[in-house]
Amino acid sequence: MSSSTEIVNKAREVAASVLKDRTRYDGTPFMGHPDAVAQIVREEIGLPEECIAAVYLHEASRMAGYEVKTAEWGEAIFTLVDGLNKIATIKPKDTRLEAENYKKLIIQYSRDPRVTVLKLADRLEVMRSLPMFPKSNREQKILETLMLYIPLAHQLGLYNMKREMEDIYLNYAQPEQYRLITNKLKAGEKDREKLMAEFIEPLKRKLSEAGIRYKLKIRTKAAYSIWQKMVKQKVPFEGVYDVFAIRFIIDCDGEDHKREKDLCWQVYSFVTEEYEPDTRRLRDWVTNPKPNGYESLHITVKNRDGAYVEVQIRTKRMDDIAENGFASHWSYKGIKREASLDTWLKSVRYALEHPGSDNPEDLPQPPDKEIFVFTPTGELRILSAGSTVLDFAFGIHTNIGAHCSGAKVNGKAVSIREKLSTGDVVEILTSKNQRPNQDWLGWVVSSKARAKVKQALVQQEQSRAVDGRELLERRLKNWKLELPDDMLTELRKKLGYSSLTAFYAAVGVGTVDVNQVKDYILGEAERHAASVEAAEAVVAQVKQRRPNASREDILVLNAKNVKGLDYKMSKCCNPVFGDDVFGFVTRTDGIKIHRITCPNAARLLELYPYRIQKVKWAESLSGGSFQVGIKVVADEESASGSILETVGHFKASIRSFTVVENPRNGTWEISMKISVPSNLELDKILSQIRVLKHVIKVVRQ
Numbered sequence: 001m002s003s004s005t006e007i008v009n010k011a012r013e014v015a016a017s018v019l020k021d022r023t024r025y026d027g028t029p030f031m032g033h034p035d036a037v038a039q040i041v042r043e044e045i046g047l048p049e050e051c052i053a054a055v056y057l058h059e060a061s062r063m064a065g066y067e068v069k070t071a072e073w074g075e076a077i078f079t080l081v082d083g084l085n086k087i088a089t090i091k092p093k094d095t096r097l098e099a100e101n102y103k104k105l106i107i108q109y110s111r112d113p114r115v116t117v118l119k120l121a122d123r124l125e126v127m128r129s130l131p132m133f134p135k136s137n138r139e140q141k142i143l144e145t146l147m148l149y150i151p152l153a154h155q156l157g158l159y160n161m162k163r164e165m166e167d168i169y170l171n172y173a174q175p176e177q178y179r180l181i182t183n184k185l186k187a188g189e190k191d192r193e194k195l196m197a198e199f200i201e202p203l204k205r206k207l208s209e210a211g212i213r214y215k216l217k218i219r220t221k222a223a224y225s226i227w228q229k230m231v232k233q234k235v236p237f238e239g240v241y242d243v244f245a246i247r248f249i250i251d252c253d254g255e256d257h258k259r260e261k262d263l264c265w266q267v268y269s270f271v272t273e274e275y276e277p278d279t280r281r282l283r284d285w286v287t288n289p290k291p292n293g294y295e296s297l298h299i300t301v302k303n304r305d306g307a308y309v310e311v312q313i314r315t316k317r318m319d320d321i322a323e324n325g326f327a328s329h330w331s332y333k334g335i336k337r338e339a340s341l342d343t344w345l346k347s348v349r350y351a352l353e354h355p356g357s358d359n360p361e362d363l364p365q366p367p368d369k370e371i372f373v374f375t376p377t378g379e380l381r382i383l384s385a386g387s388t389v390l391d392f393a394f395g396i397h398t399n400i401g402a403h404c405s406g407a408k409v410n411g412k413a414v415s416i417r418e419k420l421s422t423g424d425v426v427e428i429l430t431s432k433n434q435r436p437n438q439d440w441l442g443w444v445v446s447s448k449a450r451a452k453v454k455q456a457l458v459q460q461e462q463s464r465a466v467d468g469r470e471l472l473e474r475r476l477k478n479w480k481l482e483l484p485d486d487m488l489t490e491l492r493k494k495l496g497y498s499s500l501t502a503f504y505a506a507v508g509v510g511t512v513d514v515n516q517v518k519d520y521i522l523g524e525a526e527r528h529a530a531s532v533e534a535a536e537a538v539v540a541q542v543k544q545r546r547p548n549a550s551r552e553d554i555l556v557l558n559a560k561n562v563k564g565l566d567y568k569m570s571k572c573c574n575p576v577f578g579d580d581v582f583g584f585v586t587r588t589d590g591i592k593i594h595r596i597t598c599p600n601a602a603r604l605l606e607l608y609p610y611r612i613q614k615v616k617w618a619e620s621l622s623g624g625s626f627q628v629g630i631k632v633v634a635d636e637e638s639a640s641g642s643i644l645e646t647v648g649h650f651k652a653s654i655r656s657f658t659v660v661e662n663p664r665n666g667t668w669e670i671s672m673k674i675s676v677p678s679n680l681e682l683d684k685i686l687s688q689i690r691v692l693k694h695v696i697k698v699v700r701q
Contacts, residue, residue: 011056011077012035015034037121047114055084055118083109083112096422116152127165130168169224181237242310250263252317272299275309286314297313370382373422373424375425383395390417391446393428404416409427557581568591569592573600574701576676578617629672630700631669643689652682658671
């Protein structure tokens with residue numbers, strides 16, 4: 001057993017001892033986490049044993065306070081554990097969810113760049129274990145991974161790790177889209193294999209004659225990358241241009257980089273001789289590798305069916321670096337670990353110390369419909385894009401929102417209208433004198449904040465209405481005046497208030513002066529007297545035309561002269577010859593005739609008895625006609641034809657006819673206006689319509 005392996009075993013024993021009583025969210029032993037991280041570090045990334053030992057000691061130190069001493073574990077392990085412990089203290093709000101800020105803190109908190117890769121391995125294990133976390137923790141970890149860890153993995157060239165974390169994110173953030181894409185990828189797997197076989201067939205002889213040994217592989221784009229392109233380009237799955245690529249992985253013994261490049265370009269020449277290339281899409285990362293060490297030739301060609309295919313050409317060494325990073329060199333025979341590690345460490349340092357990405361479009365983008373902000377204590381809050389300080393305040397607590405007077409955003413004082421951005425740290429300022437007002441509804445975007453503002457405004461209005469009503473009643477009592485309900489309703493409508501609560505609230509805050517109400521009551525008394533005089537004048541006019549008539553005399557109506565000077569048929573109820581009716585003396589339109597069943601009859605008879613004129617119809621019909629409305633409800637549209645035919649059988653003419661569907665209950669509402677000579681004829685029509693097939697209800701309007 002090597003000493004390095006002994007170090008790993010010893011570190012694990014320490015962690016197992018101090019963490020034996022700790023469990024994860026699902027109740028399993030906490031040791032499952034460092035064991036899984038250690039496996040990723042050893043098997044998927046290829047870091048040495050000292051890094052694996054650091055994983056165990058970091059958890060023992062962080063979770064149980066175990067002290068890692070340099071004398072016992074060595075300088076390298078101590079440095080790794082110290083760096084991991086410091087990075088673990090970084091809160092998302094410290095980074096404002098910006099990957100570059102996170103990298104700066106990592107550089108500041110750790111001396112060994114391998115610490116960054118260990119932290120990424122730790123996060124990958126967390127993402128693989130997401131189902132065990134509570135919903136709130138899960139959402140925060142998904143967001144941190146999207147904003148911080150995926151961009152970091154991309155820039156360090158750990159593409160396998162990056163792709164897996166992206167797909168896990170998509171599975172939780174957009175589960176339906178994830179299933180759609182992964183299922184379509186599975187469904188098209190055989191077609192892609194067939195395409196690859198057809199693609200390589202014309203090249204086999206040339207590659208064999210050149211002595212080039214290779215492995216052909218289909219590289220399918222990650223589900224997350226496909227989803228990003230679907231969203232960005234606004235296309236379905238089938239519209240994504242490069243769902244997969246055909247990859248040549250060339251065998252090349254040793255580490256002769258010049259020979260590797262020559263072989264890649266030789267394969268490139270064979271491919272472009274056989275297939276038409278799109279030179280605009282040539283990407284030469286063999287001659288000029290990316291800063292993170294990525295080397296490959298990318299070209300897009302057109303196959304015999306006219307379809308475009310992306311082709312990637314690289315050696316086995318290049319492919320392993322592309323998938324797992326520089327640390328993977330160690331698995332190759334003949335390559336010294338020390339030299340490989342030094343090269344890799346230089347690339348990690350370069351990636352950490354240089355801001356930006358060589359291809360920003362490859363980086364994940366946060367959801368454009370949401371922003372992510374923090375409380376001063378680091379608690380994450382998810383808000384809709386465009387949210388303001390007020391939205392944030394109401395999201396914390398209703399009382400905080402209702403008394404919000406401003407905020408400090410990233411230490412700077414701002415107003416309640418200030419719009420927030422992802423990464424902002426927001427400290428709400430409150431005032432006991434602050435109250436919501438109508439303007440706030442224009443400053444919030446969240447449904448919760450809007451509902452709370454409306455609720456607060458209603459409560460304020462109700463409180464003011466109580467004060468206003470008490471004030472008005474007290475003043476009216478002092479003035480010995482009364483404000484009847486009908487007069488109050490008219491005053492409210494005249495002043496433009498939609499409800500009595502709004503009216504009384506206006507009185508309470510002084511918008512409506514109580515003296516204004518007093519003047520209205522007195523003015524109405526004067527108008528009432530004038531109305532009585534006007535009614536008396538109309539009655540006097542009637543008496544003048546019929547000298548022998550008295551106030552209680554009955555006004556005789558005929559069906560022919562309904563538009564005479566003395567009276568008119570009211571349009572609110574459309575009286576028909578033969579209906580029970582009464583007359584109402586108006587101030588400007590003479591006497592209006594209403595049916596006794598008119599919706600307005602009760603109010604007129606109760607409030608204005610002095611303006612009621614008794615009327616009756618003439619004994620004989622004199623040839624006039626009356627317009628009346630009828631509403632029919634049917635369960636079939638075809639009933640309209642039967643109704644028209646029925647009306648045509650009587651002494652009636654149709655003036656208008658409309659049919660409207662009511663989709664809520666599957667019925668048809670038929671409205672029509674007809675002219676009839678009397679209510680007798682109208683009753684016949686209504687009774688015949690009622691017995692028609694599909695007719696549910698008939699109402700006279």
